[in-house]
Amino acid sequence: MGVEALAESLGQNVLTTTLAKLIGWGRGNSVWPLQFGLACCAIEMIHTATASVDIARFGSEAMRASPRQADMMIVSGRVSQKMAPILRTIYDQMPEPKWVISMGACASTGGVFNNYALLQGVDKIVPVDVYIPGCPPRPEDLLNALMILQERIKAQGITPRQ
Amino acid sequence: MADGAGESVSSEIGQGITIAKTGEPGAFGGELLTINFGPHHPSTHGVLRLIVDLDGEQVRRLKPVIGYLHTGIEKQAEALRWQQVVVVTDRHDYLSPPINNLAYALAVERLLGVDVPPRAEALRVIMSELTRLSSHLVWLGTSGIELGASTMLMYCFRERDTILDMNEEISGFRMHTSYIRPGGVMADATPRFLEMLDRFIAKMPSNIDEYEDLLTMNPIFRSRTIGIGRLPAEDAKVLGATGPMLRGSGVAWDLRRSMPYSGYENYDFEVATSDLCDCYGRYLVRIKEMREAVKILRQALDRLPDGPVNIDDRKVLPPPREELETSMEAVIHHFKLFTEGYTVPPGDVYVAVESGRGENGCYVVSDGTHKPRRVKFRAASFVNLQPLERMAMNHMVADMVAIIGTADAVLGDVDR
Numbered sequence: 400m401g402v403e404a405l406a407e408s409l410g411q412n413v414l415t416t417t418l419a420k421l422i423g424w425g426r427g428n429s430v431w432p433l434q435f436g437l438a439c440c441a442i443e444m445i446h447t448a449t450a451s452v453d454i455a456r457f458g459s460e461a462m463r464a465s466p467r468q469a470d471m472m473i474v475s476g477r478v479s480q481k482m483a484p485i486l487r488t489i490y491d492q493m494p495e496p497k498w499v500i501s502m503g504a505c506a507s508t509g510g511v512f513n514n515y516a517l518l519q520g521v522d523k524i525v526p527v528d529v530y531i532p533g534c535p536p537r538p539e540d541l542l543n544a545l546m547i548l549q550e551r552i553k554a555q556g557i558t559p560r561q
Numbered sequence: 562m563a564d565g566a567g568e569s570v571s572s573e574i575g576q577g578i579t580i581a582k583t584g585e586p587g588a589f590g591g592e593l594l595t596i597n598f599g600p601h602h603p604s605t606h607g608v609l610r611l612i613v614d615l616d617g618e619q620v621r622r623l624k625p626v627i628g629y630l631h632t633g634i635e636k637q638a639e640a641l642r643w644q645q646v647v648v649v650t651d652r653h654d655y656l657s658p659p660i661n662n663l664a665y666a667l668a669v670e671r672l673l674g675v676d677v678p679p680r681a682e683a684l685r686v687i688m689s690e691l692t693r694l695s696s697h698l699v700w701l702g703t704s705g706i707e708l709g710a711s712t713m714l715m716y717c718f719r720e721r722d723t724i725l726d727m728n729e730e731i732s733g734f735r736m737h738t739s740y741i742r743p744g745g746v747m748a749d750a751t752p753r754f755l756e757m758l759d760r761f762i763a764k765m766p767s768n769i770d771e772y773e774d775l776l777t778m779n780p781i782f783r784s785r786t787i788g789i790g791r792l793p794a795e796d797a798k799v800l801g802a803t804g805p806m807l808r809g810s811g812v813a814w815d816l817r818r819s820m821p822y823s824g825y826e827n828y829d830f831e832v833a834t835s836d837l838c839d840c841y842g843r844y845l846v847r848i849k850e851m852r853e854a855v856k857i858l859r860q861a862l863d864r865l866p867d868g869p870v871n872i873d874d875r876k877v878l879p880p881p882r883e884e885l886e887t888s889m890e891a892v893i894h895h896f897k898l899f900t901e902g903y904t905v906p907p908g909d910v911y912v913a914v915e916s917g918r919g920e921n922g923c924y925v926v927s928d929g930t931h932k933p934r935r936v937k938f939r940a941a942s943f944v945n946l947q948p949l950e951r952m953a954m955n956h957m958v959a960d961m962v963a964i965i966g967t968a969d970a971v972l973g974d975v976d977r
Contacts, residue, residue: 434603438630438973439655439736441607442699446725449718464603479976482600482608482629489601511648514640516633535736 419556426470426496427552430545433469434462435489438476440503440535447538457545466492471548472525473541477505478518490525498552500544501527504534587616596958600629604707604962607972609946611961618957623950627943630976638936642902643669643743646936650923651737653938654974656696659688660916662741664923665936667822668912669743672905672927675874679866681745682824686861687758688731688740689823689914690854694765695724696917697847697854701772704844704966708785712775720768723761730754744878745871758862765855773848786840790952790964793838800948803941804919805850806968809843811836816915823914828857843967850917877903902931911939918942918969942974 436444447454454460463469466489478486490499501521504510507530509519521527528551529544583593599610608629614622634653638646650665651658663685670677677685698717705713725735731754732738732747740747776782792802797810807814815832817825833849835842871878879898880891907929913922922939945968952968953961 435601436607438607438632439652442655443736445699445703445714446718446722449722450715451719451722477630477632479629479631481631485600485629511652512632512634512637514633514637516631516636537735 420553422557423553423555427549428458429461430457430459430471430498430549430552431461431463431469432459433466433472433489433493434464435472436475437478437482438505440475440506443535443538444473444475444502444541447541452538452542454542454545457542457549459545466490467494469493470496471498471500473500473502474506474521474525474527475502476535477510477512478521478524479516480518483518483524486521487524496555496558498528498548499525500541500548501530502541502544503536504532507532510534583614585614587621589617591617593621598961600626605965606703606970609965609970609972609975611949611965613958613961615958619955620953620958620961621955623953623961625946625949627946627972627975630972632973632977634977635936635938638933640932642931643905643933644898644902646933647739647742648737650938651739652973653977654916654918654921654940654942654971655736656699656971657692657916657918657921658737658739659685659692659741660914660921661923661938662739663689663823664912664914664921664938665925666741666743667914668910668923668925669905671910671912672908672925673743673877674906675744675872675877677745677872678869679824680749680868681870683861683865684746684750684870685741685823686825686828687750687858687865688738688746690857690861691724691727691758693854693917694851695721697851698724700847700917700966700969704963704969705776707962707966708782710776710779710782713772716768716771716775720765723757727754727757727761730757742878744874745869749870750865755862755865758858762855762859762862766852769848769851769855776844777848783841785960785963786844786967787837788839788841789956789960790840790967791838792948792952796951797838797948800951801944802919802948803944804915804917805833805843805846806919806945806948808832808834809846809967810838811842816913816920820913822912828860830857840963840967904929904931905933909935913939916941918971918974919945938974938977940974940977942968942970942972946970946975 501507506521509517529548531540531544533540581595583595585593587593593614593616596613596615598613599605600608610626612624634649637649650661654661698721702714702717728738729735732740792810794810794812797807811834813832813834818832830853833846835845875894879895884891905927907927909926911924913920919941921941924937926935928934952964
């Protein structure tokens with residue numbers, strides 16, 4: 400194969416990019432959520448995974464029961480004071496890099512329950528990347544949050560939390 | 562964990578220990594192991610935690626630990642005005658919001674001494690039955706997944722989506738509708754809602770056939786459920802089980818029939834029971850209940866009376882929008898209602914309705930002010946957890962999952 404032919408075939412078959420972009424592209428399009436249902440929002444989270452909305456279109460249908468295999472936690476519902484340490488433990492068990500979506504008003508701020516029993520916002524114990532308003536939010540809202548998170552992941556590069 | 566040398570270490574469970582030896586000898590030459598199951602586990606239906614003593618793989622003791630979703634809903638209700646409490650009743654048993662609304666609304670109406678118009682009663686029945694269907698669909702889908710039938714979830718949530726669309730059409734919200742309120746319902750049914758309901762009723766029986774095709778005669782499903790989690794009728798009664806748990810043990814106790822409310826005595830339906838007393842029996846009861854719910858919906862839609870959907874009492878419900886422009890009195894009523902609410906005569910009342918899980922009761926105490934003194938919910942899920950140990954005794958761990966599934970506990974309802 401001559402040099403010119405080689406150069407021509409390279410032009411057709413090779414893409415140049417940076418490693419950070421490539422890794423961001425891979426991570427962003429295969430976010431595996433933790434299967435962690437808390438309350439009402441968990442039902443809408445299941446709806447997001449079923450046929451009518453279909454989160455699989457965005458590469459996030461692989462809900463993992465083990466935190467070791469997940470890289471995104473969807474805090475789907477109200478977090479009680481008793482549940483808070485467990486939620487933090489599960490978060491700590493997830494491997495880096497990891498992201499958190501706070502789904503719904505209760506997870507984000509305590510919602511309508513401003514009382515002794517609930518954690519007034521899950522961001523008091525874990526860092527949250529995307530908040531979704533609503534009580535509970537529609538499945539489309541969760542998809543939108545996932546797309547916002549994907550954009551963020553793609554922009555974050557190789558080492559997100561630095 | 563070092564060998565326990567005969568002493569029980571179960572009490573230490575909870576400080577991060579997941580497996581501990583109890584020192585008690587088991588039937589197979591080993592000793593009983595204490596296993597922690599949950600609260601974060603894919604098959605506990607939410608955040609239920611169980612501490613299980615295992616002999617080999619057999620369950621010898623089972624202790625549910627609850628409170629991981631305690632929301633303080635009953636306490637919160639004391640800080641809200643009468644009409645605001647409707648919003649928090651939506652959120653305790655989050656799979657059947659309109660039925661929770663109904664229990665609370667009936668209790669408040671009994672204290673107020675008012676009766677809602679017939680159209681409101683029919684709309685309440687329609688919403689209750691739609692909710693029962695959507696609640697059973699979640700149960701069927703998630704229980705199917707736990708026993709390996711993952712297709713069920715897709716089918717069941719397809720129909721549940723249709724029901725949620727109807728919720729949205731009638732109330733503006735998918736899940737927590739707050740549709741049924743003291744004094745009537747939020748708004749009249751739109752013509753589009755009635756059309757959607759008509760189409761749904763026509764389609765639903767064939768969808769239920771589809772679920773039955775997948776499960777009822779399925780050999781894997783049958784071997785995972787028949788004879789598993791037996792709960793004889795006497796035990797079910799003694800342990801306070803209600804709803805499909807009780808009817809799956811052959812006791813025909815359904816509050817819609819035994820203590821009718823909202824005009825249920827005018828509808829023709831059968832109380833679903835099964836004498837099998839096991840997980841399969843409870844499955845059959847729920848399938849039958851879904852068919853009966855469709856029947857009730859058809860009757861309610863065909864006989865839907867005309868007329869107002871709210872009581873005509875300006876002290877309890879706001880005046881219509883048009884009146885605000887012409888009547889000073891209406892403006893005053895509106896202002897009073899939204900600044901201090903209405904008062905309810907002193908007294909206490911207990912009202913129970915039949916939710917998808919059983920007797921969903923509401924005990925309300927009024928001291929005559931514009932806020933409730935006490936609101937207590939008799940949660941069916943909480944009481945239905947009592948027979949869990951009885952049902953799971955001497956079964957395998959994998960069968961325990963099927964048993965938790967058919968108990969159909971909603972943890973928001975258990976912990977409130």
